[in-house]
Each structure stands twice: as C-alpha cells, then as structure tokens.
Amino acid sequence: MSKSFYRLVFFLIISIQIQAQKKDDFENVFEKKIVVTSQEDMPKALKLADSLFKNSQDPADKIKAQMFSANLYEHTGDFKKSICHAEKANSLIRTIDDANLESNITVFLATQYRLVGLYEKSKKYTSKGFETIKKINDSDQYNKALGLLNQEMAYYEFDHGNFHKSIGFIRQSLNSFQKVEKTDVNFFTANSYQLLGEVYSKLNDVKNSEINYRISEKMLSNHSFLLGLVYSGLGAVRIKQKNWKEANLYLKKAENIAEKSTNLELKKSVYANINDYYEGIGDEKNAEIYARKYLKTFSEFNAKNSEVSNEKTEITSNRKTSQISIAKNVVIIVLCCALIGSFLHFRSKQKKQRSKFRNIIRSQQKLSTQNTEIFLDETEPEFSHISVEEISEKNEEIIKKRNDSLMTSETETKLLELLNDFEKGTLYNNKNMSLPFLAGEMNTNTKYLSYVINQHKSSDFKTYINRLRINYIVDKLINDEKYRQYKISILADECGFSSHSKFAAVFKIVTDYSPSAYIKLLDSGNQIDITTRFQENS
Structure with a gap:
C-alpha cells in the first residue's frame, strides 16, 4: 500500500484519540505547557493562552483560558490587563454552573483590586466569594477556597496596619488548608506562613517571625517569587538582629530570585531590605544604588496601579454619562411617540367625522389646524432645535450639579x-x-x-x-x-x-x-x- 494511505490511517487514529481524550487531561497538559513556557518566554506563554481561548468551544475552557492570561499578566506586574482578562472570565461565568471556577475568579479579582489599592472593589469580591463558596459541594475545594478568602482578608488587614486582626485571619486560613486532603495546597499554606512571618516582623517579634518564615521555606520546593519574599524577610530579621553576615547571605538569595522575576512586589521588598543592609554597615555608595533600584520599581508599580485606577474612574464616568444620555434619549423618543400617536388618533377621528358631518368638515379642519399649530408651537422649542452638543452640555451640567452637591464650596x-x-x-x-x-x-x-x-x-x-x-x-x-x-x-x-x-x-x-x-x-x-x-x- 502507498505511504499516503498509511498517513491517512495514522491521522484518523490520532484524531480519534484526541477526541476521546478526557477534557481535564488536555486542560492539564495545556496548563503545564503554559506554566513551563512562562518561566522561559512570557510572550510565547501569553500567545499559548490566547490560542487556547480562540480554539476552545466549551465556555468553561474559554473561561479557564482567560484566567491563564490573567495569571500570566499578574506575574508580569501588568495589573490592568490581568484584571481585564479576569473580568472577562467573570462575565462568562454566568453562562455555566461551576461554583469552584466562580470562586477562583472571585478570589483572584479580590486580590488584584487590593494590589492596585482599590479596596472597595476588593472587599466587594471578597464578600461575593464567601457567598459563592456556599454552593461548592466538594469539601476539599470548599476548604481551599475558604482558606484563600481568609488569606485575602489577612492581607487586607495587614495593608491597613491591623496586624493582630491579620494574624486571626491567617490562623483561619491555615485551619482551612489543613482540612484539605486530596488537593495540593502547599503553596497557599506556605503563603500564609510567609505572611505570618511578615506580620510578626512588623510587630518586632523576630523570634516568631523567623519561625514562620522557616516553615514557609521548607514547604517551597522551587525558586518562586514567594521563596524570594521568604529570603527577603529572613534578611530583614537578621538586619534587626545586626547579624550582617547572615543578612547578606539571605538577601543575595532573595536578589537572585528577584532579578529573574517580573514580580514588582518582590523587587520592592528585596531592594528596600538590601538598602537597609548597606546603610546598616555604613556602605553609602551601595545603599544609594539600591535606593535608586527601589525607587524605579516603586514608580513602575505605582504607574501600573494608577493605570487601573484611572481606567476604572474613566469607565465609571463614561457609564454615568452614557446612562444619562440614554435616559434622555428614551424620554425624547417616548414623548415623540406619544405626540405622533395623539396626532394620528386625532386624524383618524377626523376622517370618521368627515363622512357623517361633511357640512362642518372645513370648520373642523380649520379648528384642528389651529390646535395643531398651537400644539406644535408649544412643543417645538422643547425638541426641534436641540442639538447633540446641547444635550451633551445639559448632561455635563447635571453631572456637575451632582458632583457639587456632594461637597459644598x-x-x-x-x-x-x-x-x-x-x-x-x-x-x-x-x-x-x-x-x-x-x-x-x-x-x-x-x-x-x-x-x-x-x-x-x-x-x-x-x-x-x-x-x-x-x-x-x-x-x-x-x-x-x-x-x-x-x-x-x-x-x-x-x-x-x-x-x-x-x-x-x-x-x-x-x-x-x-x-x-x-x-x-x-x-x-x-x-x-x-x-x-x-x-x-x-
């Protein structure tokens, strides 16, 4: 038989195998491929995630593809695009019934909005998350989601300086993670211990700070950004103890991870602590170098945050203006329809009267014309000469009055x-x-x-x-x-x-x-x- 025949048979076998393959297996392979690729070539990983979205037919796969992209952009520090993809996934989640996936999206958005300083949005999604997880039947998935939500609350309290409240939420998150039996939650558990180490460091409890950093370090097998934060935290502990030799060792480890990472939070932490180290040993030259690195990262982080905040403000403003404009247009259309309806009804009534009362039709027409002219004269100034610009100006006046009413001069x-x-x-x-x-x-x-x-x-x-x-x-x-x-x-x-x-x-x-x-x-x-x-x- 010809080679082309064998090729055809081989192609058919492969096609059947692919179609028969479990969707979860395909998804896991694709996800692993994206994760591995992202460590070496982030643009290529983003293209893979985009390809998954375009080629997926199932709404659930499309949602997961959007979340792949959101996670990748989060690692690059591009919160604007990260939130954009997650919000798209959130809008698609309504088309399917998947409480696990919905809770993952909700927790992710709560975290992103907290990172860019939009705390009200973050609290909104956190509250929504606590409601969503009630629909999760699988105990492992429920406890994992509950742990992440409590972890998010811990970060919220930490950012607001409420350190003891933060410790309470971290303990709750760890309690939830301990109840998970089958699902791997090592990374999330390590994250809670790392945060606990940071909280104790803020409270100047270096003993408990180091204990929790050590627990987190043991749970992290690879050089992730979280391990970088752990080393940075241990370096800060050694600086407080004035143990400069060990502080230098930990901070070098943290810097090695930070330089390979795109995580701006990690870079900020590492550069700030290295600056503290050099100032502590009196090396002003190197202290200034890392102060500059910190400032550059800090400015980049703030710039990315402000992009999201400004966009949210702009979207809200545009929505308000659009809503006012739509409302005005609806009112105008309704009034015009009512006017036309009344006029047509009136004309229909005239025709009936014309057949019965021909002798008074002219007077009736004359009267109706006069009434119509009066009616049009009264309504014409209201609608006939209103331009788009004038409507827009009126909208702006309304918005301005509303804004002014919020705070008097x-x-x-x-x-x-x-x-x-x-x-x-x-x-x-x-x-x-x-x-x-x-x-x-x-x-x-x-x-x-x-x-x-x-x-x-x-x-x-x-x-x-x-x-x-x-x-x-x-x-x-x-x-x-x-x-x-x-x-x-x-x-x-x-x-x-x-x-x-x-x-x-x-x-x-x-x-x-x-x-x-x-x-x-x-x-x-x-x-x-x-x-x-x-x-x-x-």
Missing part, C-alpha cells in the same frame, strides 16, 4: 484652611499618619479630604505628606547644625518615616540629593540653590 474652603493650618504644624510627622487619620482630625471624610488635596495641592495624599516631612527635616538641617550630626535613621524617625531606606529614597526624589550628600553640602558652606524650601503644592 464652603466645606471645600474650610478644608483648605484646615490643610493650611496643618502644614504650619508638625502633625504630619506622626508615624500613624494616614488619610483616614487626618480626615478624623479634621472632622471630615476621606473622599472630601482626598479631593481637596488632589485639587489644591496637586498631588495624592502620600506624596503630599512626604513632601511636608522632607521640608521639615530640610529646615532643621539648615537652621539647626546639631541635626547634621544625627544618623540617617534618627532623621527618618524624627519626620515619621518607618525606615531610613524609605526616608532616603523620598529625600532623594524631593531634593535630588541623598541625605548624607545634602549634609556634606551644608557643612561645606555651599548652600547655593539648596536652601530653597521645596514646594509641597507644586
């Missing part, structure tokens, strides 16, 4: 006065300073205060406070020479920064000098162009 003026008084004091150096804290001090809410700072101080809250703090310490350095003798860590503590590395990084941004270089310039008497107060409202 008197309230805005009062808040601006309070902020000016606040700048004259030193409350901004308080280590507990936060937007909710300051809003409470001014007897207002965070939305009003944030709006006034954005509008009148031309910056977000953190930038505003940081500039005030640096201005304060610069004034001290210029006018009180004893401050030039202080260690950088003391200066950082004086103006409310949690670490000297963060202080040095912000100082460099505001003044273009490192703290030590600035002090040297002051001591040398070269105060040209550096005694100018840096504008916090610029």
Whole structure:
C-alpha cells in the first residue's frame, strides 16, 4: 500500500484519540505547557493562552483560558490587563454552573483590586466569594477556597496596619488548608506562613517571625517569587538582629530570585531590605544604588496601579454619562411617540367625522389646524432645535450639579484652611499618619479630604505628606547644625518615616540629593540653590 494511505490511517487514529481524550487531561497538559513556557518566554506563554481561548468551544475552557492570561499578566506586574482578562472570565461565568471556577475568579479579582489599592472593589469580591463558596459541594475545594478568602482578608488587614486582626485571619486560613486532603495546597499554606512571618516582623517579634518564615521555606520546593519574599524577610530579621553576615547571605538569595522575576512586589521588598543592609554597615555608595533600584520599581508599580485606577474612574464616568444620555434619549423618543400617536388618533377621528358631518368638515379642519399649530408651537422649542452638543452640555451640567452637591464650596474652603493650618504644624510627622487619620482630625471624610488635596495641592495624599516631612527635616538641617550630626535613621524617625531606606529614597526624589550628600553640602558652606524650601503644592 502507498505511504499516503498509511498517513491517512495514522491521522484518523490520532484524531480519534484526541477526541476521546478526557477534557481535564488536555486542560492539564495545556496548563503545564503554559506554566513551563512562562518561566522561559512570557510572550510565547501569553500567545499559548490566547490560542487556547480562540480554539476552545466549551465556555468553561474559554473561561479557564482567560484566567491563564490573567495569571500570566499578574506575574508580569501588568495589573490592568490581568484584571481585564479576569473580568472577562467573570462575565462568562454566568453562562455555566461551576461554583469552584466562580470562586477562583472571585478570589483572584479580590486580590488584584487590593494590589492596585482599590479596596472597595476588593472587599466587594471578597464578600461575593464567601457567598459563592456556599454552593461548592466538594469539601476539599470548599476548604481551599475558604482558606484563600481568609488569606485575602489577612492581607487586607495587614495593608491597613491591623496586624493582630491579620494574624486571626491567617490562623483561619491555615485551619482551612489543613482540612484539605486530596488537593495540593502547599503553596497557599506556605503563603500564609510567609505572611505570618511578615506580620510578626512588623510587630518586632523576630523570634516568631523567623519561625514562620522557616516553615514557609521548607514547604517551597522551587525558586518562586514567594521563596524570594521568604529570603527577603529572613534578611530583614537578621538586619534587626545586626547579624550582617547572615543578612547578606539571605538577601543575595532573595536578589537572585528577584532579578529573574517580573514580580514588582518582590523587587520592592528585596531592594528596600538590601538598602537597609548597606546603610546598616555604613556602605553609602551601595545603599544609594539600591535606593535608586527601589525607587524605579516603586514608580513602575505605582504607574501600573494608577493605570487601573484611572481606567476604572474613566469607565465609571463614561457609564454615568452614557446612562444619562440614554435616559434622555428614551424620554425624547417616548414623548415623540406619544405626540405622533395623539396626532394620528386625532386624524383618524377626523376622517370618521368627515363622512357623517361633511357640512362642518372645513370648520373642523380649520379648528384642528389651529390646535395643531398651537400644539406644535408649544412643543417645538422643547425638541426641534436641540442639538447633540446641547444635550451633551445639559448632561455635563447635571453631572456637575451632582458632583457639587456632594461637597459644598464652603466645606471645600474650610478644608483648605484646615490643610493650611496643618502644614504650619508638625502633625504630619506622626508615624500613624494616614488619610483616614487626618480626615478624623479634621472632622471630615476621606473622599472630601482626598479631593481637596488632589485639587489644591496637586498631588495624592502620600506624596503630599512626604513632601511636608522632607521640608521639615530640610529646615532643621539648615537652621539647626546639631541635626547634621544625627544618623540617617534618627532623621527618618524624627519626620515619621518607618525606615531610613524609605526616608532616603523620598529625600532623594524631593531634593535630588541623598541625605548624607545634602549634609556634606551644608557643612561645606555651599548652600547655593539648596536652601530653597521645596514646594509641597507644586
């Protein structure tokens, strides 16, 4: 027989095998291929995920493909695209009945929105997650999902400085993971222990911090970004203990993982701790190098976050405008239909009358014409000459009035006065300073205060406070020479920064000098162009 015949038989056998293959097996193979590829070639992995989406016929496969893409973009730090793909998966989940998949999407979105600082959206999806998991029948899947949701709550409380509440949620997450028998939850369990280590580190409990970091380290078999965070945390513990040799070893391990990773959270943690290490041993040159690395990563992270926040704001604004525009169009259409209906009904009635009362048709027509003219004259100014631009302007006026009603001009003026008084004091150096804290001090809410700072101080809250703090310490350095003798860590503590590395990084941004270089310039008497107060409202 010919070779072409054998090829045909071989092709048919392979086709039947592929069709008979279990969907889960195909999915697992594809997922493993994407994961392996992503470690070497992320663009290729993204193409594979996109290919899976386009070639899938089953809605469930399409949803999983979207989540593959979302996870990949999360690892690159592109939260905008990550959230976009996850939201698409979330919109498709309504077409199928899969509580497990729905809970996975919900937890993922809760995490992404928390990472970009959209805490209300994050809380919304977390709450939805607790409702969704009630529909899960499999005990392993239920406990895994419950553990992840409690872990997410722990991160939320950690980000808001509620460390003891965070510990409570971590304990609950670990309790849930321990109940899982068949499913592998080692990574998630290790994640909880790593977070617990970080919480104890924040509470300066180095003993418990190290214990939990060690547990996490043992559970992580590969060099994932999480292991990098563990090494970074252990390095920070050794820095607090002033064990510089071991601190250096752990931080080198963390840096090796960070340099190969695209995870910006890991890079921020590692660079900040290495900066602390070099400042601790008095190596200012290397300390400045890592301060610059930290700042670059921090700026990149914030830029990606603001992309999502701005897009969400823009979408919300467009939706409101669109809804108002649609409502107006509907009203106009309804009124026009009613007008046309009334007119047609009236004309129909006229025709019936014409057959019976021909002798009065002319007078009736005359009367009807007059009535119609009057009717049209009354309605014409309302609809005939309205242009698209005028409708748009009216919409903008409505939106403006609504926005204005949220905060009166008197309230805005009062808040601006309070902020000016606040700048004259030193409350901004308080280590507990936060937007909710300051809003409470001014007897207002965070939305009003944030709006006034954005509008009148031309910056977000953190930038505003940081500039005030640096201005304060610069004034001290210029006018009180004893401050030039202080260690950088003391200066950082004086103006409310949690670490000297963060202080040095912000100082460099505001003044273009490192703290030590600035002090040297002051001591040398070269105060040209550096005694100018840096504008916090610029």
